[in-house]
Amino acid sequence: MDNIASGAAVLGAGGGGNVEGGSLFLKSAMQTYGNVKLLSLEELKDEDLVVPLGEMGAPVVGLEKFGETKDARLVVEFLCEKLGRKATAVSAVEVGGSNSMVPMVAGLGLGVPMLDADSMGRAFPETQMTSFHLHGLVASPFAVMDERGNRVMIEATDTFWGEKIARSVTSLMGARSFVATFGMSGKTARESCIGGTITLSQKIGEALNRTHSSESRLEALASLTGGLTLFKGKIVDVNRQTVGGFNRGDVTIEGTEENSGVSCKITFQNENLVCLAGNKVLATVPDIITILNSETLNAITTEELRYGYRVTVIGIPSAPIWRTPPGIQVAGPRYFDYDLDFIPVEIRARAD
Amino acid sequence: MDNIASGAAVLGAGGGGNVEGGSLFLKSAMQTYGNVKLLSLEELKDEDLVVPLGEMGAPVVGLEKFGETKDARLVVEFLCEKLGRKATAVSAVEVGGSNSMVPMVAGLGLGVPMLDADSMGRAFPETQMTSFHLHGLVASPFAVMDERGNRVMIEATDTFWGEKIARSVTSLMGARSFVATFGMSGKTARESCIGGTITLSQKIGEALNRTHSSESRLEALASLTGGLTLFKGKIVDVNRQTVGGFNRGDVTIEGTEENSGVSCKITFQNENLVCLAGNKVLATVPDIITILNSETLNAITTEELRYGYRVTVIGIPSAPIWRTPPGIQVAGPRYFDYDLDFIPVEIRARAD
Numbered sequence: 001m002d003n004i005a006s007g008a009a010v011l012g013a014g015g016g017g018n019v020e021g022g023s024l025f026l027k028s029a030m031q032t033y034g035n036v037k038l039l040s041l042e043e044l045k046d047e048d049l050v051v052p053l054g055e056m057g058a059p060v061v062g063l064e065k066f067g068e069t070k071d072a073r074l075v076v077e078f079l080c081e082k083l084g085r086k087a088t089a090v091s092a093v094e095v096g097g098s099n100s101m102v103p104m105v106a107g108l109g110l111g112v113p114m115l116d117a118d119s120m121g122r123a124f125p126e127t128q129m130t131s132f133h134l135h136g137l138v139a140s141p142f143a144v145m146d147e148r149g150n151r152v153m154i155e156a157t158d159t160f161w162g163e164k165i166a167r168s169v170t171s172l173m174g175a176r177s178f179v180a181t182f183g184m185s186g187k188t189a190r191e192s193c194i195g196g197t198i199t200l201s202q203k204i205g206e207a208l209n210r211t212h213s214s215e216s217r218l219e220a221l222a223s224l225t226g227g228l229t230l231f232k233g234k235i236v237d238v239n240r241q242t243v244g245g246f247n248r249g250d251v252t253i254e255g256t257e258e259n260s261g262v263s264c265k266i267t268f269q270n271e272n273l274v275c276l277a278g279n280k281v282l283a284t285v286p287d288i289i290t291i292l293n294s295e296t297l298n299a300i301t302t303e304e305l306r307y308g309y310r311v312t313v314i315g316i317p318s319a320p321i322w323r324t325p326p327g328i329q330v331a332g333p334r335y336f337d338y339d340l341d342f343i344p345v346e347i348r349a350r351a352d
Numbered sequence: 353m354d355n356i357a358s359g360a361a362v363l364g365a366g367g368g369g370n371v372e373g374g375s376l377f378l379k380s381a382m383q384t385y386g387n388v389k390l391l392s393l394e395e396l397k398d399e400d401l402v403v404p405l406g407e408m409g410a411p412v413v414g415l416e417k418f419g420e421t422k423d424a425r426l427v428v429e430f431l432c433e434k435l436g437r438k439a440t441a442v443s444a445v446e447v448g449g450s451n452s453m454v455p456m457v458a459g460l461g462l463g464v465p466m467l468d469a470d471s472m473g474r475a476f477p478e479t480q481m482t483s484f485h486l487h488g489l490v491a492s493p494f495a496v497m498d499e500r501g502n503r504v505m506i507e508a509t510d511t512f513w514g515e516k517i518a519r520s521v522t523s524l525m526g527a528r529s530f531v532a533t534f535g536m537s538g539k540t541a542r543e544s545c546i547g548g549t550i551t552l553s554q555k556i557g558e559a560l561n562r563t564h565s566s567e568s569r570l571e572a573l574a575s576l577t578g579g580l581t582l583f584k585g586k587i588v589d590v591n592r593q594t595v596g597g598f599n600r601g602d603v604t605i606e607g608t609e610e611n612s613g614v615s616c617k618i619t620f621q622n623e624n625l626v627c628l629a630g631n632k633v634l635a636t637v638p639d640i641i642t643i644l645n646s647e648t649l650n651a652i653t654t655e656e657l658r659y660g661y662r663v664t665v666i667g668i669p670s671a672p673i674w675r676t677p678p679g680i681q682v683a684g685p686r687y688f689d690y691d692l693d694f695i696p697v698e699i700r701a702r703a704d
Contacts, residue, residue, distance in 0.1 A: 148509055148513070149509050150506070150508050150513050150517065152504060152507070152517060152521075153507075154502070154503075155502070156502050156503075157500055157501050161502050164524055165504060165521055165524055165525075168521060168524040169504075169517055172516055
């Protein structure tokens with residue numbers, strides 16, 4: 001479980017929720033319910049009802065407002081009440097420190113398996129940045145709940161409206177909620193999910209948590225994900241605000257070793273968006289930019305960035321669906337108001 | 353109908369939506385469906401299902417975003433879908449230029465009567481400022497819809513949360529929505545509504561629209577409502593912003609006739625809240641402060657206040673429920689952050 005959490009945090013691109021919070025949340029549920037059952041996409045039956053779920057909001061608030069394990073189950077039951085059917089499986093919306101764990105907790109509470117899949121292959125800040133949306137599914141009905149028991153069911157005309165309304169409600173609820181949407185048949189899930197991302201997280205976690213040199217662990221990461229080391233240095237500045245239900249800000253890293261004399265800046269909206277060294281773009285969304293603690297090689301999520309940390313920035317190619325024109329349109333740099341074209345991280349590196 | 357609209361605007365305290373918009377909305381529905389059936393509280397059967405509804409948001413936006421008559425019906429049907437029963441009557445939440453008309457339009461579309469009642473006896477900006485809330489009812493489920501077809505069903509832990517979530521959704525929808533909540537039995541409606549407010553609006557409208565001198569028309573208004581003339585003058589300044597799904601601001605009136613040499617300031621949050629002349633408080637919420645056009649004696653809603661208008665400010669005692677300690681607590685000056693005690697407008701006037 002710790003391997004899944006730390007591997008998911010690497011794919012989480014700085015978002016997807018806090019690793020320790022997610023692990024504690026899951027361990028507490030496992031004490032009551034036992035082990036999580038993981039189901040591959042291939043094992044799904046056509047008539048299954050799959051409910052994707054997660055936490056929404058600014059992860060920095062998630063650190064302070066620790067949910068109860070029952071909340072994960074309740075939001076699935078809330079959506080199922082609307083759909084008029086029981087869920088036979090749950091799924092992650094995104095891969096990340098806590099958002100890979102929340103569906104496991106819900107699955108345990110409901111007695112149903114969790115898919116070895118998600119809809120991003122990483123973490124992204126908004127609901128339209130999902131393989132579900134790219135496959136033409138609409139995030140409606142969209143269930144939102146808070147820890148007080150306030151429940152909101154959104155029926156939106158499209159996924160963009162679903163996201164906007166859910167975000168506004170989440171913001172009002174204190175910038176953190178549990179959400180479930182895109183309830184779908186097993187058949188649709190097989191066609192629209194990104195498969196294998198939970199077991200990939202586990203392999204990444206295993207590789208990084210071994211007692212080898214950091215070089216060899218980074219090599220193992222590279223062979224699993226195609227990830228590249230982009231920059232090494234020390235955090236010298238962090239700007240972070242909770243705005244509109246997101247963490248927004250940037251981090252400045254002063255280069256060390258082969259990067260000494262150069263300064264690197266990474267901007268984020270929950271997840272890391274663009275990585276610049278000097279005036280050179282090293283990577284942009286939809287590719288995965290993750291900041292690792294240079295010593296432990298644990299991923300540092302955007303709410304945990306602190307002055308003084310020695311860090312290694314890595315860039316991982318995103319799932320193929322994000323590198324298509326529709327993927328770039330909803331999750332590329334221009335969507336986030338950067339006047340940059342998307343160029344795959346490995347091609348930017350080769351241009352050196 | 354024009355009499356109801358203009359009388360309701362007087363009780364609307366500057367809010368409750370635009371008079372002309374509301375009248376046009378209703379006339380368009382009457383062309384299709386015929387006349388509105390009005391039902392007194394006494395005529396309700398215990399087992400009736402009454403659905404109160406209205407528009408939520410900043411009235412200044414209501415001026416620009418003119419809804420379709422079907423939207424009023426659809427929001428009732430949306431709530432009824434959740435309640436699992438059909439409405440047998442509709443009701444206004446508040447009395448006001450358009451919010452008295454919207455339920456009539458819904459009633460016409462549904463083929464059910466409209467109650468001669470509301471829950472404020474005036475207009476107020478927030479959902480907890482209702483006789484329903486004071487009677488211990490909770491605004492949940494709470495249906496919110498926009499003209500695009502986005503639908504949100506809120507199940508809140510209390511009316512304050514219902515209001516906050518609905519307001520945030522309304523704000524996101526462009527500061528205007530149709531809402532229905534507090535669905536209740538006929539028995540509960542008889543106990544918790546403020547009765548007779550639609551026919552009272554009609555009588556006020558008739559009195560003010562007669563071709564008599566303004567003095568005699570104001571006297572007729574006084575005998576119907578206990579209303580007092582507080583100030584006469586000319587508008588010299590208006591500040592108005594759309595903030596958090598409300599119109600907020602203030603208007604400054606330079607005194608003429610018996611008030612010449614004195615300046616009057618009225619602050620508002622959709623509805624007029626406090627009226628000051630010089631340093632003297634003339635009236636505060638929950639009493640009704642309404643600004644009339646001195647020539648026509650039509651009420652001027654807060655979104656229509658303009659430099660140069662000659663106006664007569666009147667103060668009308670609020671319904672008795674608002675003058676109780678619980679009423680003052682949710683709708684008195686301190687709720688709106690004024691360091692003032694509530695003193696009935698007629699007592700303030702006598703202290704002169």
